[in-house]
Amino acid sequence: GDPILDVQDLAMRFPVKKGLFGRTVGHVHAVDGVSFTIQQGETLGLVGESGCGKTTLGRSVARILEPTSGQIVYRGRDGAATDLATLGRRQLRPFQRDIRVVFQDPFSSLNPRMTLLQIVGDPLRAHGIAAGGELEDRVAEMLTRVGLSPKYMRRYPHAFSGGERQRVNIARALIVHPRLVIADEPVSALDVSVRAQILNLLWDLQDEFDLTYLFISHDLSVVESICDRVAVMYLGRIAELAQTAELYARPRHPYTEALLSAVPVPDPRLRDGDRRIRIADDLPDPADPPPGCRFHSRCRYAEPGTCDVPGSEPALGAVGPEHLAACHLTDRLTLQSPFDAPRSR
């Protein structure tokens, strides 16, 4: 069927300013020509190191940021397609009910001076959906649904643990019954012991509310457990995109191979030191990506004269069924993965 979201050639540039008068000396291409779709009801993972542009991409899709160019075509409940990329603030309002964001940090994203009732109820008020007693009833219902007792709704965020605050965050996102949720590192700031609980909650809520997720994370173990498909981002572009089991078992881009090699796999035969592929630590400056393949400065397979030729950046192309990769040498390389068989989730 038609995707709920169809992103085409999206770009997000930020000016780099210098000096007393803030003269623009260049641009950071935080997102540099990204295309992908998300089907209704699926979870698409977006992975990559910090600085790869995944958060900026998520915020552009939610139109918290205005993209520099490209299309963000959203298909609404009535089937009508709208390009959100160019809409102004007023026109965006109805879509901000359909597309909601769950932010990473459950500590800074909740206003310490607002009670849970105010925090979770605010979107209902802002979108003119409910007020007064009805609003309170809906907040109580949603808090219960995310595993919090409504009797705490007049308390302030400081009274709650990180996991509980993330439940509040989720309740605030879902109270208006969105269709697409952009979850930006939703469990990264949490203790390992509560991560699984929050992931399970997100999974249950997806079924119950018929949600579609764009799940942003640097943690490949988390992504593997929750996503149907995964897009790997490097320096503002998608390096590889495939079904989760396929991507983890048969990576076709050297960057994906390196990321996977660092994922802890519960197999005693594989010790970390034996298989981790070292990539140089520092990400190149996104204002000045390397010419040719932008991964060539860190790629262990890079071939001079092929991979570093200015103007010949590898395009994201089909390398298998529903499998895309952007590497000149992908057909010649035999890449390794610690995930040898597709694992059931």
Ligand code: SF4
């Ligand atoms: Fe590595 Fe070359 Fe492929 Fe880029 S194009 S990922 S540098 S092998």
